[in-house]
């Protein structure tokens with residue numbers, strides 16, 4: 074069903090921008106880097122044992138030269154050597170030398186030249202092959218010496234040059250840095266550029282006298298450059314064995330912040346452009362975070378220092394990931410909170426010290442780092458940084474995305490993100506079910522055993538299984554791999570249904586694929602099964618933060634549970650969302666839950682995430698057709714008393730989403746009345762904004778106000794119009810002076826003149842203002858009106874007169890926005906129908922626009938009348954739809970389905986609302 078997608082996107086843009094931002098912010102990490110990674114793998118017949126590298130950058134000319142010695146061992150008899158070297162790297166075959174090493178009886182090493190016949194790149198691969206004159210025997214060791222030359226880039230690939238403004242002189246300063254993740258070491262020197270080849274590096278790097286070079290390991294000594302007078306040559310400590318992509322250095326004039334000497338190891342140094350800034354607090358925070366991670370793993374990284382570089386401007390959004398160095402934007406470093414620091418520091422253990430076997434495993438690495446960073450933030454500040462919402466923001470977006478018929482509609486990047494979020498929630502589930510200590514100890518032995526090595530997902534699951542079985546937190550015939558893979562390998566989530574037998578105190582529990590969008594005709598859905606922890610809570614146990622008394626639903630479709638409480642006591646499954654799955658109950662159990670939540674005791678006994686979950690699940694299940702709307706509405710009754718923003722947050726999304734969905738019917742007015750009854754007490758109690766209030770309170774007030782305004786709550790409309798008058802009277806008032814939440818009510822409830830004023834402002838939108846403001850204004854102009862007249866006026870401008878004030882992107886945005894409400898799409902269909910010939914002439918050749926136009930005009934109807942309108946339109950212009958033929962046909966199929974839904978559900982909703990509203994008028 075396409076309907077909801079459009080609506081949801083619209084809703085999100087309007088309301089949930091902050092949530093989305095939170096998700097995105099957490100995600101400046103790796104996944105995008107691993108897409109399209111080249112599979113130029115090397116044969117494992119010759120392996121490196123160590124490298125010796127010298128690099129000489131020429132900053133002015135943006136080039137570098139260097140020399141590498143690679144100590145190699147032959148695993149098989151072989152006459153050629155293959156190694157990675159990027160096309161940008163220049164190697165001269167005649168200067169490459171290979172010497173076989175033998176030890177004589179005095180244990181002295183002697184070298185014997187081996188002739189290299191020729192060298193060259195494999196076609197279209199970054200692999201360089203050297204052909205030898207003689208066969209070299211298995212177990213031989215050789216020293217390969219290669220001089221090379223390359224370029225310094227302005228983009229963050231390989232060795233790059235960046236700029237910033239000197240905070241004292243205001244001059245432009247240059248720095249050099251490397252970004253070798255995931256496979257750009259081959260741009261810097263010829264090497265075995267795969268994570269699995271972990272060997273030590275001995276490195277020297279040249280730099281101009283007035284710069285400093287920071288490398289993976291500390292400086293050993295500095296010599297004047299033998300040839301260049303204004304250059305120095307720095308020698309660094311030999312590194313521990315490490316992957317090529319964790320190699321890195323920075324050549325810079327940033328100053329080291331002077332801190333009192335700290336005796337604990339490693340030393341954490343901060344480098345910055347801000348001489349006068351006080352990094353004491355940041356420094357302490359870094360130590361605290363470091364200490365927390367170290368204690369968690371009981372492992373100190375084998376590097377004596379970590380350099381943290383606050384670079385003002387970086388040409389990459391992703392973390393650079395050098396072992397022993399963190400490169401961050403200074404704004405990022407100075408930010409409040411610990412999450413980003415924890416995640417970056419964690420990569421010194423997970424990612425650098427232990428490394429995913431291949432990039433396909435990177436998601437597991439990312440998910441684990443992200444989960445642990447969250448764990449550390451909770452340890453350090455109790456989760457204040459997440460506003461109490463971890464992991465609800467990502468959980469809700471997963472519930473939403475994965476219950477579509479076609480999740481993430483072919484957007485690969487989004488797919489990788491959801492996969493990684495889901496894996497993060499699997500870690501959270503394992504932490505709760507195996508218990509914090511088993512989880513931690515399992516990770517401890519996992520990191521201990523994979524230091525200086527690579528790992529696969531299976532290595533991790535085995536470590537957790539072994540620990541859990543040892544600790545008795547997992548039955549011996551189960552294993553974590555089966556559990557984890559049932560969640561990770563299936564791109565979906567399960568729904569649990571509980572049917573109690575109140576006489577026998579038992580229940581039957583079923584699992585099936587969770588689908589929200591209709592129709593539920595996903596192929597092979599009956600084969601999908603998960604390992605699900607069934608944690609049953611009763612009125613007595615719901616308060617306890619104890620998650621260990623659950624049973625595993627072991628990949629079977631149905632289980633029975635016994636020993637449930639008396640028939641007058643509810644049960645709750647999946648308290649605090651310990652696993653990412655919704656739960657449905659029989660009506661009697663829902664009913665007991667609804668009643669309990671309406672008591673003050675009940676609200677305080679049921680924990681916050683669980684209250685949010687009950688609401689979220691009830692609504693979504695009703696929407697999915699799994700539960701009666703009457704029951705779902707009953708579950709909202711307690712919101713009249715609810716004051717916690719975490720519980721409110723899914724409700725706002727729902728009011729928005731659902732309100733738009735039913736806005737074609739008469740029921741919508743009653744729904745608005747109902748939401749006003751729920752929201753007004755909250756809004757009134759919140760009162761005016763006070764200075765020191767928490768961000769979440771401000772946010773909640775803003776949302777409450779937005780919805781109240783939209784439902785026509787009189788005090789809000791009055792306020793909005795007053796503020797809008799200012800604009801009417803003084804047309805030069807910048808748009809951003811009008812509070813955003815007032816714009817929509819004025820366009821909706823206000824006059825045509827008020828609306829036209831907005832339109833005029835849009836066409837004269839100042840170039841100096843951010844485009845996002847113009848987009849916002851356009852969306853409000855299109856999405857808010859409840860009169861067709863306004864929409865028709867706009868359609869006249871953009872569809873008939875080729876008004877140059879609207880670009881093609883504007884038109885796409887308008888078409889998209891019109892799908893957000895029945896006034897919009899109904900007007901659009903009527904307009905297109907009326908002006909068919911002209912519109913067809915103008916747009917049919919632009920397939921992109923044409924398809925969107927037909928899709929928007931027909932796709933959103935959800936009633937029988939809607940079906941008839943679209944069918945008439947289709948019949949009238951049969952054969953004239955061109956590329957959009959299948960689109961309108963799909964619309965017709967969907968509408969049929971939706972109309973059935975409306976027929977079934979709208980009467981139930983209407984009846985519930987009528988009963989409620991008449992009761993509440995009587996009692997007032």
Ligand SMILES: *[C@@H]1O[C@H](CO)[C@@H](O)[C@H](O)[C@H]1NC(C)=O
Pocket residue numbers: 178179180
């Ligand atoms: C040579 O080195 C090996 C291993 O390092 C050692 O076992 C052996 O005793 C040494 N031989 C001599 C002659 O020093």
Ligand SMILES: *[C@@H]1O[C@H](CO)[C@@H](O)[C@H](O)[C@H]1NC(C)=O
Pocket residue numbers: 239240241242246326327328345346347
């Ligand atoms: C800023 O410029 C001064 C004077 O040239 C120089 O000494 C200092 O190292 C520069 N600082 C940075 C952070 O580039």
Ligand SMILES: *[C@@H]1O[C@H](CO)[C@@H](O)[C@H](O)[C@H]1NC(C)=O
Pocket residue numbers: 371
């Ligand atoms: C931490 O590691 C040390 C060895 O480095 C070991 O002796 C100690 O028992 C470990 N502590 C715990 C709690 O596992």
Ligand SMILES: *[C@@H]1O[C@H](CO)[C@@H](O)[C@H](O)[C@H]1NC(C)=O
Pocket residue numbers: 444447448451501504505508509
């Ligand atoms: C891990 O589980 C423990 C309880 O066993 C809980 O206190 C902790 O918050 C969990 N960590 C995360 C990040 O959810």
Ligand SMILES: *[C@@H]1O[C@H](CO)[C@@H](O)[C@H](O)[C@H]1NC(C)=O
Pocket residue numbers: 619620621622
């Ligand atoms: C949690 O519940 C289990 C089973 O009911 C019990 O054995 C355990 O002692 C409880 N743990 C805590 C911390 O209450």
Ligand SMILES: *[C@@H]1O[C@H](CO)[C@@H](O)[C@H](O)[C@H]1NC(C)=O
Pocket residue numbers: 627628629
């Ligand atoms: C799950 O457990 C049941 C009962 O113990 C057993 O019969 C079944 O084979 C198990 N299924 C799987 C997939 O492990």
Ligand SMILES: *[C@@H]1O[C@H](CO)[C@@H](O)[C@H](O)[C@H]1NC(C)=O
Pocket residue numbers: 833836837875876877878
């Ligand atoms: C674009 O907007 C400006 C300002 O309102 C107006 O003067 C102009 O006529 C508009 N262009 C068209 C083609 O309508």
